[in-house]
Amino acid sequence: MSGYTAHFRVWRGDAEGGGLEDFKVEVNEGEVVLDIIHRIQATQASDLAVRWNCKAGKCGSCSAEINGRPRLMCMTRMSVFEQDETITVTPLRAFPVVRDLVTDVGFNYQKAREVPAFVPPADLGPGEYRMFQEDVDRSQEFRKCIECFLCQDTCHVVRDHEENKTAFAGPRFLMRVAELDMHPLDAAETSGLDRKRTAQDEHGLGYCNITKCCTEVCPEGIHITDNALIPLKERAVDRKYDPLVWLGSKIRRRPAGG
Amino acid sequence: MATGTEPHQNSGGVRARTRAAISAPHLRTDRWWLAPAVTAAGLFAFVVYSTWRAFSNAHYYSAPYVSPFYSPCLAENCKAMPSGPNADLFGSWWAISPAIIILIFPLGFRLTCYYYRKAYYRSFWASPPACAVAEPHAKYTGETRFPLILQNVHRYFFYFALLVAGVLTYDTVLSFRDTHENWGHMGLGTLVFLVNIVLIWAYTLSCHSCRHIVGGKLKHFSKHPVRYKAWQFVGRLNARHMQLAWASLVSVALADFYVYLLASGVFDDPRFF
Ligand code: SF4
Ligand code: SF4
Ligand code: FES
Ligand code: FES
Numbered sequence: 143m144s145g146y147t148a149h150f151r152v153w154r155g156d157a158e159g160g161g162l163e164d165f166k167v168e169v170n171e172g173e174v175v176l177d178i179i180h181r182i183q184a185t186q187a188s189d190l191a192v193r194w195n196c197k198a199g200k201c202g203s204c205s206a207e208i209n210g211r212p213r214l215m216c217m218t219r220m221s222v223f224e225q226d227e228t229i230t231v232t233p234l235r236a237f238p239v240v241r242d243l244v245t246d247v248g249f250n251y252q253k254a255r256e257v258p259a260f261v262p263p264a265d266l267g268p269g270e271y272r273m274f275q276e277d278v279d280r281s282q283e284f285r286k287c288i289e290c291f292l293c294q295d296t297c298h299v300v301r302d303h304e305e306n307k308t309a310f311a312g313p314r315f316l317m318r319v320a321e322l323d324m325h326p327l328d329a330a331e332t333s334g335l336d337r338k339r340t341a342q343d344e345h346g347l348g349y350c351n352i353t354k355c356c357t358e359v360c361p362e363g364i365h366i367t368d369n370a371l372i373p374l375k376e377r378a379v380d381r382k383y384d385p386l387v388w389l390g391s392k393i394r395r396r397p398a399g400g
Numbered sequence: 401m402a403t404g405t406e407p408h409q410n411s412g413g414v415r416a417r418t419r420a421a422i423s424a425p426h427l428r429t430d431r432w433w434l435a436p437a438v439t440a441a442g443l444f445a446f447v448v449y450s451t452w453r454a455f456s457n458a459h460y461y462s463a464p465y466v467s468p469f470y471s472p473c474l475a476e477n478c479k480a481m482p483s484g485p486n487a488d489l490f491g492s493w494w495a496i497s498p499a500i501i502i503l504i505f506p507l508g509f510r511l512t513c514y515y516y517r518k519a520y521y522r523s524f525w526a527s528p529p530a531c532a533v534a535e536p537h538a539k540y541t542g543e544t545r546f547p548l549i550l551q552n553v554h555r556y557f558f559y560f561a562l563l564v565a566g567v568l569t570y571d572t573v574l575s576f577r578d579t580h581e582n583w584g585h586m587g588l589g590t591l592v593f594l595v596n597i598v599l600i601w602a603y604t605l606s607c608h609s610c611r612h613i614v615g616g617k618l619k620h621f622s623k624h625p626v627r628y629k630a631w632q633f634v635g636r637l638n639a640r641h642m643q644l645a646w647a648s649l650v651s652v653a654l655a656d657f658y659v660y661l662l663a664s665g666v667f668d669d670p671r672f673f
Contacts, residue, residue, distance in 0.1 A: 159421045210427030212532055230427050235532075238418035245420075274622035298528040302413040303540045326620055348544035353518050355531035368608075368638065372514055376555070376612035383552045 145170045146225050153232040156241045169220050176215035191242035202290030207232045212292040212359045236301040250291050253315045261330040277326035284321040286362045293356035299349045310346035313356035313366050320370040338377040425534035432530035440523035457497035462662035464577040465589045469656045470499045472567045482581050509557040514608045515645045555609035565604050572597045587669040592658045596651040603648040606637035
């Protein structure tokens with residue numbers, strides 16, 4: 143395939159306003175959307191603002207919405223589009239826009255800070271941690287996250303309802319709560335922090351209606367809903383809605399959850 | 401600046417004041433509406449069919465087969481089914497179709513199922529209709545309040561679903577009889593029942609609550625090797641939960657329809673031996 147000219151529409155503007163601007167731009171074999179954005183920047187709009195770093199799907203910087211779908215620009219091949227298709231690129235629509243394709247993702251850093259960190263076990267010093275692979279498998283899936291915040295952007299709880307941003311941590315940080323609650327050495331419970339309960343009470347787990355859009359857009363293919371959010375909902379049920387588990391934990395005098 | 405759209409002042413969501421000024425509720429160009437439309441049509445068809453069958457109170461037994469909608473049959477007005485799933489718990493005051501008594505359980509199980517929740521939230525309630533497509537509701541509280549907070553009881557319906565699956569397994573065993581209750585026979589209906597019961601069990605065991613109960617709730621799999629194996633097994637089924645939800649929904653309706661056809665005399669069950 144030799145090169146062709148594609149029709150791009152790129153959102154340009156800032157917090158004051160803006161709109162979609164048309165570009166005719168050259169596309170060569172093997173290129174990705176980020177290449178085309180760079181070409182527009184190099185040849186037609188030198189002040190086009192775009193955030194990127196690795197161009198390898200690993201830094202999570204180049205998140206945008208391409209034809210309405212939240213994706214990484216560097217991992218979206220031009221070959222998935224028809225040559226005569228108009229390709230629309232906008233900034234993430236759940237976060238405040240800074241300029242052009244750059245948004246302020248500070249919401250996510252705020253939410254990250256609200257999740258209490260790993261609590262080290264009291265009886266183990268540095269270098270003494272021993273864990274079985276099967277005990278960390280679940281948490282390790284979640285550690286593949288590249289913090290692109292596409293899931294946070296897509297989640298309708300905050301995307302469509304700005305007012306829920308205070309109460310809801312979003313899929314990425316509920317997954318962090320799940321990761322720590324499943325961590326074999328996290329000693330939160332002995333320190334009086336009940337992550338199963340706070341998932342609902344502090345981080346808004348109940349807002350999630352498990353419609354799986356976070357999973358659909360995650361570029362790392364993490365099963366956010368099936369492996370983190372639903373298991374976390376079940377853990378919250380153990381604490382708050384299951385009299386049998388509650389009774390069992392009273393009788394056996396040890397925390398449920400083995 | 402570009403085409404000079406002003407930011408939107410008073411609306412929330414993707415049109416909130418701080419967000420990139422784009423008035424379209426979404427910019428998707430693919431057929432995003434197809435999946436919710438097909439889901440809605442499928443669920444609606446099942447609801448119509450099962451409502452008709454559940455209230456009809458007729459044509460649900462044709463020896464040796466009993467419709468899964470009427471099993472177990474717990475009222476006095478049930479048809480006589482030799483060693484069938486009858487238990488007259490409700491007595492004679494129960495005047496309407498006995499299917500209503502028992503269908504509450506599979507209905508509750510499927511209504512609170514994590515997959516069906518996704519399916520109807522998206523297709524009936526448009527919350528959201530598809531990913532990155534703005535939902536039409538001004539407010540959203542998800543499952544934080546009554547009534548949707550009740551979705552948290554799903555695991556209790558799971559326990560009941562195990563009992564119901566047990567009864568349907570018994571019905572399948574009974575289908576290895578002929579019309580005179582002699583054992584060791586098989587007809588086309590037996591096959592229909594077998595396929596249905598396998599799918600019902602696969603769906604029931606692939607439940608997310610089941611996955612949690614058998615092992616997902618543990619912190620240390622290494623200390624519970626048997627439960628770890630069970631969790632892995634349920635996890636493999638769970639990855640197919642959506643497919644199993646649909647397959648078992650269709651198979652249970654087909655099993656019922658098959659009994660209906662026999663009982664209403666449309667055709668006779670082809671016997672194998
Ligand atoms: S599954 Fe839950 S967290 Fe994920 S996008 Fe849907 S509502 Fe948001
Ligand atoms: S979970 Fe996936 S979509 Fe969400 S921030 Fe991490 S990598 Fe991105
Ligand atoms: S540039 Fe790093 S993920 Fe795209
Ligand atoms: S039956 Fe679907 S999650 Fe339990």
